[in-house]
Amino acid sequence: MTEAAEAVAAPDNRARAPKPAHVPDELVRDVDMYSLDGIEKGYHEAWAELQAGDTKDLIWTPLTGGHWIAMNGPMIREIYENPDRFSSEVIFLPKEAGEKYAMVPTRMDPPEHTPYRKLLDTTLNPKRIREREEMVRKSAIRLIEDIAKKGHCDFAKEYAKVFPVHVFMAIADLPVSDAVKLGEFADDMTRPRGDTPEEMAECLDKANQGFFRYAEPIIDARKGGTGTDIITTLVNGTINGEPMEREKELGLISLLLLGGLDTVVNFLGFMMLYLARNPEKVAEIRDDELKLRRGVEELFRRFPVVSEARMVAKDQTFHGVELKKGDMILLPTVLHGLDKNANPDPFNLDWERNGPVHTTFGYGPHRCVGLHLARMEATVTLQEWIKRIPEFGLAKDANPSFQSGIIAAVDDIPLVWPTK
Numbered sequence: 001m002t003e004a005a006e007a008v009a010a011p012d013n014r015a016r017a018p019k020p021a022h023v024p025d026e027l028v029r030d031v032d033m034y035s036l037d038g039i040e041k042g043y044h045e046a047w048a049e050l051q052a053g054d055t056k057d058l059i060w061t062p063l064t065g066g067h068w069i070a071m072n073g074p075m076i077r078e079i080y081e082n083p084d085r086f087s088s089e090v091i092f093l094p095k096e097a098g099e100k101y102a103m104v105p106t107r108m109d110p111p112e113h114t115p116y117r118k119l120l121d122t123t124l125n126p127k128r129i130r131e132r133e134e135m136v137r138k139s140a141i142r143l144i145e146d147i148a149k150k151g152h153c154d155f156a157k158e159y160a161k162v163f164p165v166h167v168f169m170a171i172a173d174l175p176v177s178d179a180v181k182l183g184e185f186a187d188d189m190t191r192p193r194g195d196t197p198e199e200m201a202e203c204l205d206k207a208n209q210g211f212f213r214y215a216e217p218i219i220d221a222r223k224g225g226t227g228t229d230i231i232t233t234l235v236n237g238t239i240n241g242e243p244m245e246r247e248k249e250l251g252l253i254s255l256l257l258l259g260g261l262d263t264v265v266n267f268l269g270f271m272m273l274y275l276a277r278n279p280e281k282v283a284e285i286r287d288d289e290l291k292l293r294r295g296v297e298e299l300f301r302r303f304p305v306v307s308e309a310r311m312v313a314k315d316q317t318f319h320g321v322e323l324k325k326g327d328m329i330l331l332p333t334v335l336h337g338l339d340k341n342a343n344p345d346p347f348n349l350d351w352e353r354n355g356p357v358h359t360t361f362g363y364g365p366h367r368c369v370g371l372h373l374a375r376m377e378a379t380v381t382l383q384e385w386i387k388r389i390p391e392f393g394l395a396k397d398a399n400p401s402f403q404s405g406i407i408a409a410v411d412d413i414p415l416v417w418p419t420k
Contacts, residue, residue, distance in 0.1 A: 015196045017066025022322045031061040031069060033093060033307055033330060034191060036404045043270070043408045044303065047334045048347070058321050058329075065094030065197040067309065067328035073336035073357065075319065079310055079329060080363035083109045085318075086310035086329065088366060092189075092204065092406055093309050094197035095328050100205035101189070102212075103258065104251035110365050116252065119237045120369045123230045129372040132171060136376055139166050140384045148388040151419040152395070155276075156411045160268040164377050168260035171373075173229035178214070179261065185210045186262040191405035211254035219249050230256065262407050263305060264374050268381060269410040270303040274349065276394040276415050281349055286386055295351035296379050301358040302349050304333035305408040308362075333359045334408075392417035 019028060031037075036046040050071070057072050070076045079086045087109050092098035101107060105116035122128075143163055147153045165179045188207035194200035222232040234256070235249055244252070275282050285292040312327040323329075337358040338346040361368035368374070395414035403409040 013195075014063055016062040019060070019062060020066070020324065020327075022324055023060045024321075027056055027058065027060050027321070029055070029059045029061060030063060031059070032063045033069075033332075034064065034405050039402050039404055043305075043402045043404055043410065044334050044338060044347075046402075046404070047332055048338050051335050051338070058319060065096060065328070067093055067095070067330055068323070069330045069332065071335055073339035073342040073359070076331045076333065076336045077359050077363050079331060080359060080366070083313075083365060085313055085316060087313040088113070088310060090311045090328065091308045093328060093330060094200055095311075096197040096201040097192055097204040098309065098311075098328075100201050100208060102208055102247070102251055103255035104248050106255060106366060113365060115239045116248070117365065117369065119234060119239065120252075120256075122237070123233050124369050124373060126372050129376055132167075132373075133376060133380070135170060136167050137380050137384065139163060139170070140377075140380045144384050144388050148417075149419065152414065152416045155272045155413040155415050156269045159381075160265050160272070160413075163381065164264040164268065165261055167373075167377060171230050172256065172260070173227060173231065174218070182211070182214065182257055183261050185214075186258050186407075189258060190262055190407040191403055191409070208254070211257055212250045215250055215253040215257065219253060259368075259370050263368075263370070264377055266305045266407060266409045267300070267303055267374070268378065269413055270305065270408075271299050271378065272415070273394070273400055273410060273413050274303070276392055276413070278349070279391065279393060281351070282386065282391070284351055285382070286390055289383075291351050292382055292386075293379060295349075296375055296382070298349060298351060298353050298356045299378060300360045300375070301337045301343060301353070301356035302346075304337045304358060304360040306360070306362070307332040307334070307404070307406055307408070331359075333362070336360075389417050 014032065031050060036043070036050070038046040038049050055071055057075055058068055058070060060066070060068050070079055088107050089109065090098035090101070091107055092101045105113045108116065140163055143159060147158055153159065165183070166176055169176045169179055185207040188203050192200040192203040192207070194203050218231060219235050222235050225232045225236065231253055234252060235244070237244070239248070285295060307330055309328050309330045312323045312325055312329065314325050316323050336342060337360060340346050342357040343353070361371040392415050395416050398412070398414050400413055401411045
């Protein structure tokens, strides 16, 4: 028997949750958020295939502990903007793993969430990010100039996993050498290993506690400090006029570390993979700085990487479907950016698209606090890369590998270009 035939014949031993009585049979569909069918063709393509055809707007899967999935853009946005109905108390799946997640304020609902968000905003608001642009740009230039001389690179390994990490570690005043260890923790939280919800929960919990152990001595060292780094600012801030509780400090700084080491890394990989496959898109912005800057939002619309969840806060009927308190709903942000009713011809990257519609940064009270830094990193990368490597493509033997999860990932992006 060939390997392909063996794969087809292999039994499906994935753990399945029993279907609750309130879930109609016609809404049940096998969808594994950590191992999407067809992902070898691409992460965004795999989700879009699930959305196509006669798929209902809200479906339920017995995989990953059993949960609902919102399958269109407006529904995803509606859930995000109604925390009184859809709580952030648990945001990771499977639910058993999400209950181990201990970072704040992402697992808080308003009004408890609000003062923590205000404190975070003081460190990552547009003004503070603009003040760091020179550092961000110099970091990109140093990296790209070294890469450009070679005529080839693995973009994921040599740039995407380096540039945003170096930027974040500088903002946090942490040694770059610590990034490898922190990156491993991030991987085990956003794509936890295990064959059962319980095993995945154990993996996520160990990673979460790893972040806490790392953050604890740093918090102690910077308490009472006068540094301008983001960690010093946060640990010396107050919540409702009072110092933060110890567990909240650990949760806040750990969230900062997690957010800074995974999301933009993978977004940049998907972005550059597309541009390498579509050189005509690069040509459109090569000599048009305004189009480039305006088009960055379209890039985020086109390449969402986050699929987090919300927990149903109370029994309710939602779009004609009965939901029970404690049910989990996955929100694949990719399905908003690629929703053809929200964005016509959604797979086409249109630098001049008027008002791209997406929830790539979430929506509502939990909209991503790092969005301004992410936009700057994407803009600077495009500007400085195209100046030094104006024409590039994907190597002929390229075979990118994709991973799905809470944060999607892409590896193995071999790029080539002519050198003088």
